Amino acid sequence: MLDQETIDRLRELDADGHPVLSVYVGLRPEVGTLRELPARLKDLLDPLTETTESMAREDRMSLREDVRAVLGMTGRIAEDLGRGVAIFRCHAAGIDEYVSLPAPVRDRAIVESTPYLRPLEAMLSHLRRYGVVVVDRRKADIFRFYQGELEAWEEMAEEEIRKDNFAGWYGLEEHRVRNHADEVLQRHYRAVAARLAELWRSDDGFDLLIVGGHREHVDGLLEHLHPELRPLVAGTFTIDPRTMTPAMVEEAAEGVAAEWERRVAKEEVERLLDTARSGGEAVLGLAEVVPRVNQRAVDLLVVQAQTTRPxxxxxxxxxxALEADGVxxxxxxxxxQVPDVIDAVTEAVVAAGGSVHHVLGETDLAPYEVGAFLRFNIPTELTR
Ligand SMILES: [Zn+2]
Structure with a gap:
């Protein structure tokens, strides 16, 4: 699991001056991903052999050994299909780290004196914590869903309707019984909604909520949800609480979360493209984005790049700068030179108080790789 402790531990690794190979591989769930994997790894790692020319013999041998080892890892990497992996190796210093990632990542292979961790930090800052509730007539099961893993949180059981409540009703019209049952149900929805609001406000709360169950109970709970929580509903799913297993809930939550993230990214990209194309405060492509980063004009950077670019x-x-132009x-x-200008751009945007979104699925931003919403838009010709 990707967490801050893992990143901190990796940062402490000491390569004693030897080169560290950092490799990120994004594994989209599409058919063909696995077949292409060996060739992609080779394309990614081959250019590194050029950089070894100027190295001391021991470092060169170490890096070659690391490249060879990563090329031999396709079987293990394949297990993370649909997500991504990060690998950090330094043969000479005995560093051999493999981190399964919860989401796809941009391919990169970078050699530096320390592990290259910025993509991990970017991913960690992006992960959303989901609360998942499966609501039934008398009970509700609440789970946490984070990084693709489901964990039980708590169970709520409505007070059993005591038999003596019904005893005295013998002979009354049926609709009064129904009304009573309905009241009990409404009270149950309200109790679950109130508990969800409490959990949401707690220190280890959630960012988004997913609601499952039979359709009528899902709708019933949604009606009683607190106004603050309504915009946080990522989606719903239908499941039979009596026959469900944790694996079924996890699969359903994963589907809803993926769909939510796809929809949000798609809407954001559409808004970015519309704004840029209508001459508003947005630009597309590195050649336009980099000067705006230098002006500290970027409010939100949106990245959908597949590969690194120095x-x-x-x-x-x-x-x-994209090109070296003297001083x-x-x-x-x-x-x-920086090995990945998009990471350098990301870092500069954050340092200037802007934010960064990484688009993981396929969108119309792909041909541009990056785009940015601006705080202000001064044509770059005036500032060059
Ligand atoms: Zn300068």
Missing amino acids: GYRCRGCGYL CPVCGGAME
Whole structure:
């Protein structure tokens, strides 16, 4: 499981000056992903052999061993189909780490003196905690769903309707009994809704809510949900609470969560494309985005890139450029190459108080790789 402790532990790894190979592989669930895997890994890792030319012999041998090892891992990587993996290796320092990721990731292979952890941090900040409730006539089962895993949270059982309540009703019209049963049911929905609101407010609450059960009870609970929780409903599913298993609930929750994330990403990308194409405060593509990052004008960066692309960053002031053009035009400092300009852009946006969304599914942003909503839009020709 990806968590802050894992990231902190990886950050502490000491390669003693030897090169660390960091490899990220995104594994979309589409047919063909597995067949393409060996070739993709080879394409990703082959360019690294060029970078070994200038290394000391021991480092070169170490990196070659790491590349060989990763190429031999296709079987293990295949087990994470539909998600992604991160691998960190340094043969010379005995580092051999494999992290299964809860979602697809952009492919990257990077050699630096430390593990390359920014994609893990970005992913962790993106993960949503779901509350899942399966509501029935007399009870409700509440679960947490996080990183694809379901965990029981609590069970709520409505007070049994005592027999003596009914005893005195003998002979009364049937509809009065029905009315009573209906009142009990409404009270049950209200109790579940109130408990969900409490859990939501608790320290380890949830970001989004998924509601399952028979349709009538799902609708009944939704009607009684607190107004603050209504916008947090990611979706619903139908299940028979008497025959359900945790695995069935997990599968249903996974489907609802994936659909919610797809829908939200699609809407955001549509809004971005519309805004940019109508001349509003948004731009598309790295060539347009990078100058806006340098102006600190990016409010929200949206990323849907599949691969890494090197770029340049000023050692002095952090100015970013896609091409190396001598010294930094802002401060005259030296420009250094960064292995992935999109990660450098991400970091700069966050440092300037903006936020970053990573689009995981297929959207119309793919040909542009990145886009940005801006705080203000000064044509870049005026500021170059
Ligand atoms: Zn500079």
